[in-house]
Amino acid sequence: MKMENNIVSSKDAVVxxxxxxxxxxxxxxxxxxxxxxQ
Structure with missing residues (x-):
């Protein structure tokens, strides 16, 4: 099963x-x- 979820951060950042x-x-x-x- 494929799933897609939004991921949010409480601050500005870079992966x-x-x-x-x-x-x-x-x-x-x-x-x-x-x-x-950042």
Whole structure:
């Protein structure tokens, strides 16, 4: 099953690193991205 979700941040930031690959199974509490300052 494919799902798409919006991800929001409480501050302005840039995505520094993706921690998962397309198609990976993820847990509900798993970190997906690493954010950094602009």
């Amino acid at each position: 520094e690193k993706l921690l998962v690959k397309e198609g990976d199974m993820v847990d509900g509490s798993q970190k997906l991205i690493q954010l950094g300052d």
